[in-house]
Amino acid sequence: MLPADIERALLVGRVWRDGAGPAVVVVRRGEVFDITSHASTVSALLERADLQLVVAQAPGESLGNVRDLVKNTIGGLRLLAPCDLQAIKACGVTFAVSLLERVIEERAKGDPARADHLRGEIQSHIGADLSTIRPGSEEAMRLKDDLIARGLWSQYMEVGIGPDAEVFTKSQPMSAVGHGDAVGLHPDSKWNNPEPEIVLAVNSTGVVLGATLGNDVNLRDIEGRSALLLGKAKDNNASCAIGPFIRLFDEHFTIDTIRNAEVSLLIEGVDDGFELAGTSRMREISRDPLDLATQACGPHHQYPDGFMLFLGTMFSPTKDRDAPGAGFTHHLGDRVSISTPALGTLVNEVQRSDQIAPWTFGLRALFENLAARGLWKGVR
Structure with missing residues (x-):
């Protein structure tokens, strides 16, 4: 579930602490530390000039071993998506196969x-x-x-x-689910699939600071009826998963690591024993990741809280599941694992969007929670 070289990875994330609320965390030598007193949001943390120093050295409360956290075996803690105030954007048809x-x-x-x-x-x-x-x-x-x-x-x-990339709004700030959570399918959809992707973390000045993994849950039948139904096809309760952590760029992990990454997908059906595996090779992307970030943000469009950018996928599963020639579609209960060695593994279970707990903890709730804890400090 974790980067292969975790001992040298700069990892930033968020957890929910029972009795308190969301906390910004970092991982050092396999141990998770709460540094919310230094940066009340991940968005604020990514704006700091001393970002890497804070992540590496800022004092914080130990919350236990990171391996126990990703296995959800630490009482009173669970992983959240590692972003908060950031807009959540996505690029489409950036690989020939997905086109x-x-x-x-x-x-x-x-x-x-x-x-x-x-x-x-x-x-x-x-x-x-x-x-x-x-x-x-x-x-x-x-x-x-x-x-x-x-x-x-x-x-x-x-x-x-063509010259212009597709960049759309995948989901709303605070709405993404994290590692171990259920992802949601709109109940109207009968033809759908996961989209395993690398997600860039970009600050308000357009600087790409790191990356994580994402599942851009896709409803093929709804968007196929009309591209104007993109919002219904893409933005539903729990239809966006990001995690487990944002890995910051440093001398060991760079944009070239992303350019050469291979992203693996494994779908395991619990009701029928179905299994599907595949790999996306980022070197086959048609547009450079930094070009996609520039098309999303610049003099034409600003993101004062930063943004997360899904880079697209080459993997559109076509293996027949329910009948010959019918291709692939999800069954409820499917376990979806998205992984690459430098970022670890994002795992989610597939359920219906209207049967998952509704999203209720948004921006207002976050600000009220942080203010009550005396932790709202904004950007320094």
Whole structure:
């Protein structure tokens, strides 16, 4: 559940402490320390000029061994998503495979039974390896003209190989669930999947400070009916998981680590014994992670509390589950594990969004809680 080199990793997170509320924590030598008295929110912590010094040395109350925390065996504590005030943004169709699957969803109009036939038809018509095409390049524009002429152009092609990335709001600040929590599916969805992704942690000045793992829970049938249903397809109770910790960049962990990472996905069905495994290779991403962060934030758009940015996934599961040609969809109770050696593993169980406890602890509740504890200090 933890980075392979945890002894040298700079890890920041959040926990819920029974009887108190949310706490900002760091991990040192396998031990978890509450440093909320030094930074009342993770957003505020990531604004500090002395960020790495605080994470490495600031005094704090020991909460126990981090391995016990991720296994949820420490009484009165549970992991939260490692972000709080930050906006939660996401990039779509940043890999060739996910681009094709989005086009398939669009043409299938939300019907999974048509996907298998459409997959072969579209791949035969495109006649190009989209993973080798640089978005916005002359080659990409020539392909666009050719696809338009053949009636195969799509809004997903536009953001997949055009100059502008798709950047959308995945979820609201404070709404993401953490490692060990349930993730939610909208009850209307019958065709859905996890999206294992790396998530960048970016401060208010647009500086990328670290990364973590995320599950951008995806409802293929709802978005496939209409791209204008993206909000319903993406933003529901517990439809966004982030964690277990944000790992800060240092000499051992850099943006190049992200560029070369492999993100593994394992889905385990508890009701049918189904198992599906796959890997996303970040070197196959069509846009550089720093370019995506720049497209999200700059003179055109500011995030005064910082933001978390999902980078997209190449993994759209297509393995048949319930019937031949029907492809993959979740069953309730599925266990989803997303992992990469430098960041550890994010594990969540799949349930329905309307059957999971509703989200009630938002920004107002956080400020009231911190004020009552004498911990609201803002940004120094």
